[in-house]
Amino acid sequence: MDQYEVLRLVGEGAFAKAFLARRRGGGAQRCVLKQIDTRKMPGKEREASQKEVTLLSQMNHPNIVTFFTSFQEMGNLYIVMEYCDGGDLMKKIYMQRGQLFSEEQIVDWFVQICLGLKHIHDRKILHRDIKAQNIFLSEGGTKAKLGDFGIAKMLKNTMELARTCVGTPYYLSPEICENQPYNNKTDIWSLGCVLYELCTLKHPFEACSLRQLVVRICRGRYAPPSPHYSPALRQLIGQLFKVHPRDRPSVTSLLRLPLMQSHLGTQVPNCRAVTAVNLHPKSHTVCLNGL
Structure with a gap:
């Protein structure tokens, strides 16, 4: 997490939070940092989170939200994705x-x-x-x-x-x-x-x-x-x-x-x-x- 500067919370669910963030030293480009607390998740939800990472990494299309990377830290799974400034x-x-x-x-x-x-x-x-x-x-x-x-x-x-x-x-x-x-x-x-x-x-x-x-x-x-x-x-x-x-x-x-x-x-x-x-x-x- 140290490599990202969190700007604000943009969404929250039962096991996850989504933050607007910026990579330190990476210029002004913003991204969405999805933080998933895998420690509190039942097995099926934990599996679904890992599956999301796998699927996102396979997608590369201008009409699909871009996946940048993922990592685990302190019991949390982090997924870094493209920030869409127009909302949903x-x-x-x-x-x-x-x-x-x-x-x-x-x-x-x-x-x-x-x-x-x-x-x-x-x-x-x-x-x-x-x-x-x-x-x-x-x-x-x-x-x-x-x-x-x-x-x-x-x-x-x-x-x-x-x-x-x-x-x-x-x-x-x-x-x-x-x-x-x-x-x-x-x-x-x-x-x-x-x-x-x-x-x-x-x-x-x-x-x-x-x-x-x-x-x-x-x-x-x-x-x-x-x-x-x-x-x-x-x-x-x-x-x-x-x-x-x-x-x-x-x-x-x-x-x-x-x-x-x-x-x-x-x-x-x-x-x-x-x-x-x-x-x-x-x-x-x-x-x-x-x-």
Whole structure:
């Protein structure tokens, strides 16, 4: 810890604290220092923390929060990550105070979130906790990045189904609510929840109790977003909220949609928007190549 200057506390949980910090002698660049007290953690939570370090170290993509390093000291695990000065997406939504985002802004962020999620899914990893609070903004709010891999799960193959009920209640998929096996399509449902929130500034499924919330999620019924938005955007939400996982699109299919293709050029100026999305593992540049 001596090599870091702690500036302020930015978040706190049951076993962890997150600090805004700066490496001593490292110039003005700031970072987030996540301090996890592993001594007080049950075995499963301790294992999840170690898994987060492993997963973060494997991720290298402009739309995923950058992992710098990790170390252990005095019974604490420290994870050093990129600081996103725009805060998280949920805070941005609250700051709107009822004023709807433009469709241009919504799709721009959504494309970036999808690119980050594609990077994860291509590596046979489920995020399992996609929500507005785990999407971070930087560069004046223009860049969106996926973060918090604390409960992510790696699959042996793309068809393997996970069975652990995890996630945040508002973002749970019908298959998790019904205690059914699930795969990467559960992340797609949660992605739909985030898109809906960007369009309406509220959760798609709300209730006074967890039981009622589960019923509403399993029915897949939600108030339609404002007609202020294009039919293509409103239809996209409907595709993400298909009750049966097999009916939901993959993240690669999402990136092929005309609505998304029109924004991909702004993310990767030198690539032309055509029919297929390929991610080059070395550069992590997204290029669109014709089939």
